[in-house]
Amino acid sequence: MTRPAPTGPTGPTGPTGSTGSTGSRPLGPDDPQLTAYALDALDAPDRARIEAALAADPALRAIVDETRAAAATLSAALPRDGAALTALQRQAIVLRSNARPGGLGRWTPFGIGATAAAVILLALDLRAHTTEKRALGLITGGTRPPDVGQFSPTMSPLAVDGSPVSTPYGPTVGRIDGAAATVLEYRAFRLATKDQAPGVGSAPEGRAVVSPRTTPALQTVDEALKVSPPGAREVNEVVERLLALIGDRHALVTEPNADGEAYAVVEASPFLRVADARLSTFSIDVDTASYANVRRMLTAGQRPPAAAVRVEEFLNYFPYEDPAPTGPDPFAVHLEVTECPWDGAHRLVRVGIQGRPLERKARPPMNLVFLVDVSGSMNAPNKLPLVQASLRMLLEELNERDSVAIVVYAGASGLALAPTWCEQKAVIQQAIDALRPGGSTNGAAGIELAYEIATQRFVKDGVNRVVLATDGDFNVGVTSQDALHALIRAKAKSGVFLTCLGYGMGNLKDATLERLADQGNGNYGYIDSTREARKVLVDEASGTLVTIAKDVKLQVEFNPATVASYRLIGYDNRRLADRDFADDTKDAGEVGAGHRVTALYEVVPVGAPEGTAPAPTGEEPLRYGARPASPPVSPGGLIAIDLLARELLTVKVRWKEPAGAVSVKREFPLVDGGASYGKASRDFQFAASVAGFAMWLRGSPSAARITLDAVAAWASEGLSFDPGGYRAEFVDLLAKAKSLPR
Amino acid sequence: MPAEDQTAWLTSALDQFERPLVADATHLVGDVHAARDVVQDVFLRLLRASRADVDPILARWLFTVTRNRAVDHLRRGKVTAKSNADALDGHAARADAPTGPETAAMRDDARHALEALGRLSAGHQEVLRLRLSHGLSYADIAQITGLSVSHVGVRIHAGMRALRARLAEPASQAPATLAPRAASHGASR
Numbered sequence: 001m002t003r004p005a006p007t008g009p010t011g012p013t014g015p016t017g018s019t020g021s022t023g024s025r026p027l028g029p030d031d032p033q034l035t036a037y038a039l040d041a042l043d044a045p046d047r048a049r050i051e052a053a054l055a056a057d058p059a060l061r062a063i064v065d066e067t068r069a070a071a072a073t074l075s076a077a078l079p080r081d082g083a084a085l086t087a088l089q090r091q092a093i094v095l096r097s098n099a100r101p102g103g104l105g106r107w108t109p110f111g112i113g114a115t116a117a118a119v120i121l122l123a124l125d126l127r128a129h130t131t132e133k134r135a136l137g138l139i140t141g142g143t144r145p146p147d148v149g150q151f152s153p154t155m156s157p158l159a160v161d162g163s164p165v166s167t168p169y170g171p172t173v174g175r176i177d178g179a180a181a182t183v184l185e186y187r188a189f190r191l192a193t194k195d196q197a198p199g200v201g202s203a204p205e206g207r208a209v210v211s212p213r214t215t216p217a218l219q220t221v222d223e224a225l226k227v228s229p230p231g232a233r234e235v236n237e238v239v240e241r242l243l244a245l246i247g248d249r250h251a252l253v254t255e256p257n258a259d260g261e262a263y264a265v266v267e268a269s270p271f272l273r274v275a276d277a278r279l280s281t282f283s284i285d286v287d288t289a290s291y292a293n294v295r296r297m298l299t300a301g302q303r304p305p306a307a308a309v310r311v312e313e314f315l316n317y318f319p320y321e322d323p324a325p326t327g328p329d330p331f332a333v334h335l336e337v338t339e340c341p342w343d344g345a346h347r348l349v350r351v352g353i354q355g356r357p358l359e360r361k362a363r364p365p366m367n368l369v370f371l372v373d374v375s376g377s378m379n380a381p382n383k384l385p386l387v388q389a390s391l392r393m394l395l396e397e398l399n400e401r402d403s404v405a406i407v408v409y410a411g412a413s414g415l416a417l418a419p420t421w422c423e424q425k426a427v428i429q430q431a432i433d434a435l436r437p438g439g440s441t442n443g444a445a446g447i448e449l450a451y452e453i454a455t456q457r458f459v460k461d462g463v464n465r466v467v468l469a470t471d472g473d474f475n476v477g478v479t480s481q482d483a484l485h486a487l488i489r490a491k492a493k494s495g496v497f498l499t500c501l502g503y504g505m506g507n508l509k510d511a512t513l514e515r516l517a518d519q520g521n522g523n524y525g526y527i528d529s530t531r532e533a534r535k536v537l538v539d540e541a542s543g544t545l546v547t548i549a550k551d552v553k554l555q556v557e558f559n560p561a562t563v564a565s566y567r568l569i570g571y572d573n574r575r576l577a578d579r580d581f582a583d584d585t586k587d588a589g590e591v592g593a594g595h596r597v598t599a600l601y602e603v604v605p606v607g608a609p610e611g612t613a614p615a616p617t618g619e620e621p622l623r624y625g626a627r628p629a630s631p632p633v634s635p636g637g638l639i640a641i642d643l644l645a646r647e648l649l650t651v652k653v654r655w656k657e658p659a660g661a662v663s664v665k666r667e668f669p670l671v672d673g674g675a676s677y678g679k680a681s682r683d684f685q686f687a688a689s690v691a692g693f694a695m696w697l698r699g700s701p702s703a704a705r706i707t708l709d710a711v712a713a714w715a716s717e718g719l720s721f722d723p724g725g726y727r728a729e730f731v732d733l734l735a736k737a738k739s740l741p742r
Numbered sequence: 743m744p745a746e747d748q749t750a751w752l753t754s755a756l757d758q759f760e761r762p763l764v765a766d767a768t769h770l771v772g773d774v775h776a777a778r779d780v781v782q783d784v785f786l787r788l789l790r791a792s793r794a795d796v797d798p799i800l801a802r803w804l805f806t807v808t809r810n811r812a813v814d815h816l817r818r819g820k821v822t823a824k825s826n827a828d829a830l831d832g833h834a835a836r837a838d839a840p841t842g843p844e845t846a847a848m849r850d851d852a853r854h855a856l857e858a859l860g861r862l863s864a865g866h867q868e869v870l871r872l873r874l875s876h877g878l879s880y881a882d883i884a885q886i887t888g889l890s891v892s893h894v895g896v897r898i899h900a901g902m903r904a905l906r907a908r909l910a911e912p913a914s915q916a917p918a919t920l921a922p923r924a925a926s927h928g929a930s931r
Binding site: 030031032033034035036038039041063066067069070071073074075076077078079080081082083084085086089090092093094096097414 | 748
């Protein structure tokens with residue numbers, strides 16, 4: 001059946017067919033059409049034409065026969081079928097189709113369409129085989145190619161004409177719309193014209209980018225730029241401030257450091273005049289990851305980038321003595337005010353919130369789904385093995401009422417352990433031990449599967465949580481960040497919350513994880529040692545996993561009679577618009593059992609030197625009159641008025657029960673007794689020291705007069721209360737920071 | 743769409759295409775484990791796709807996405823594997839492609855056919871496999887590989903020509919250099 005074949009073209013024996021339409025040309029032995037005919041791949045007209053040629057030329061006929069024989073031989077030798085998927089893989093797929101008919105619904109790539117496309121286009125980090133043109137077609141409404149998932153969610157801003165905006169930091173920006181887009185557009189313009197004097201440029205000059213209501217301090221970009229003349233860095237910083245004020249947390253710009261770690265850059269807030277902004281509103285934040293992460297860097301002899309230092313996460317890392325609530329409320333609020341240690345003319349206010357601790361025995365049953373990143377990047381002693389150690393520790397704390405499942409994700413996602421009651425600890429132990437690193441990260445698919453499983457075993461009145469353990473490298477993913485956030489938000493509403501645990505060093509994507517946890521009504525911890533694993537997962541397991549209050553918001557109303565200006569220290573990415581305080585549809589942070597939250601305000605009293613506060617501008621009337629010295633007489637009695645006039649501020653707290661939809665409000669007024677720093681409580685002194693250290697690390701302007709020696713001195717009184725030894729470790733860390741090369 | 747309907751559709755697609763796709767992916771990525779991951783991902787994507795759009799072109803869609811995912815996988819992988827992705831994508835020749843199963847008992851013709859296939863560039867091998875192993879149309883193959891239909895025709899033709907020539911050789915002339923490579927075959931069983 002195999003006869004000597006023509007040895008191919010020895011010259012121009014025929015068209016080698018760069019096109020399929022050979023027209024009426026004579027058919028040569030080396031015509032692709034001949035092969036196509038032999039393989040039954042031609043349609044009727046072409047077939048008829050070839051058959052006519054074959055009838056006239058036996059040599060061509062022979063070639064067709066040989067081709068058919070060779071094709072049959074190869075076809076028989078080539079197995080059509082490969083291996084089947086593993087049972088787990090198949091299960092994961094079918095499970096998903098069961099639970100989510102139609103999947104995520106109509107696939108809307110990156111939430112484009114509503115607002116963003118008109119102002120700014122997003123360039124997608126394309127897989128190399130995809131042309132940029134195709135991607136842009138997708139964004140601007142072209143039909144979706146079958147494999148949209150090949151686009152990574154990593155985006156860069158594009159100018160309106162589609163050309164990439166280059167910035168010195170190569171920012172990665174999520175979905176942007178409205179004012180934020182204008183800001184970025186402005187930045188592009190500013191960076192392009194940064195060598196010119198301010199005012200030379202044309203287009204966006206003087207454009208108000210946000211309403212005065214949302215930005216009391218910075219009403220236009222140009223006003224902001226008067227504060228910081230527009231070098232590239234300054235423009236970038238101003239933009240961050242504006243974005244923070246706008247409150248578009250999706251539009252955080254990240255600044256990768258040398259190791260590829262990305263941190264959201266959010267500028268600390270300046271002093272605000274009470275005349276301009278009587279209210280300060282923010283969402284509480286019980287995260288502590290920033291401190292552990294910075295500790296890791298300092299211990300390794302590195303200076304942490306400013307953006308990795310989040311003051312509130314430093315403050316909330318440490319246990320305080322604040323008494324737990326005695327009444328029905330889930331937490332107690334403690335207020336204290338003394339002299340500000342870094343500026344004697346200022347007052348420092350500490351707001352301490354102590355969540356109700358939960359007896360371990362009293363805790364509700366847990367339905368935990370561990371979502372473990374087993375991608376290749378987790379193959380390091382301080383990553384996957386540490387995850388396994390953490391899980392083993394947590395497993396010891398669980399009992400037969402609790403259920404654990406493990407989902408792994410790497411190149412693909414799979415169920416490594418079906419939901420298992422904790423009476424079968426050996427089975428769970430085995431699954432933990434069997435985790436192996438390999439493949440690349442596909443976090444989004446894993447999160448979806450984990451949520452499916454958590455939903456299936458939902459425990460009413462219990463703890464239903466997905467615990468994500470990863471180094472945060474979500475670069476290789478299926479979905480856009482927005483789709484992922486939308487999924488997590490939707491699941492959080494159903495009662496399944498998300499805890500993110502960051503592991504390892506090198507490519508920890510801090511900002512990604514914090515935002516993920518934030519979307520999922522969850523919290524985020526950074527785990528760098530077995531000790532930290534024990535702290536987060538065991539000592540505080542009840543707090544990390546049991547939410548006692550959700551959507552906890554704080555609003556501080558300052559008394560213009562006593563306070564000239566103030567600034568909130570930290571919580572830079574937790575600011576809320578004042579009107580969102582009473583708006584129960586606005587999401588905020590959660591408090592877990594035993595959690596504590598500390599916030600500090602630096603307050604400039606009336607009559608004190610303004611310091612770095614902005615000088616008064618304009619003659620805007622105050623709501624309660626411009627002359628606080630002459631209080632209005634009221635029938636209520638002078639004493640009450642006198643007390644009211646002496647109040648420094650009132651802290652208002654709103655929260656919802658974990659399953660509630662309506663918030664509860666409490667108010668706590670604070671009168672300044674004029675205490676000096678030395679009279680402050682141990683907790684207060686230690687918190688001030690921690691904040692001072694964080695500000696020093698951030699290099700913030702307010703920290704110009706802060707020295708590490710002073711920080712250590714402020715902490716000394718607080719060291720006498722130190723369960724767990726965390727405060728002593730803090731002092732060690734100060735020494736390490738001091739030894740860093742400047 | 744009702745959940746049962748969706749699941750039935752998915753199960754049928756799995757039954758029909760799971761193994762062919764793993765075979766295809768195994769050729770592309772050279773590792774059955776990675777191939778399974780790729781194919782699982784493909785089906786997870788299928789869940790998100792619009793069934794009305796995909797169903798009429800299911801085979802084409804599945805093979806296209808499999809190929810794209812496989813290329814992604816190779817690009818993300820090690821440097822050595824990356825050259826495979828370049829070969830697939832840049833249409834460059836690849837001399838050491840895995841060619842499929844080979845057993846001692848295999849008939850000479852089949853062995854020679856696979857040898858001949860193995861000597862072709864990755865791009866030529868791919869179009870031949872899609873046609874001869876999976877029976878896809880030239881148009882489907884063009885869609886999957888990103889080539890024009892006529893380019894697919896030219897590649898298949900050139901591949902078949904080389905194959906015919908190899909099968910026409912006496913068995914004794916089989917190049918000895920092919921023997922060591924047999925050890926690396928068999929990944930797709």
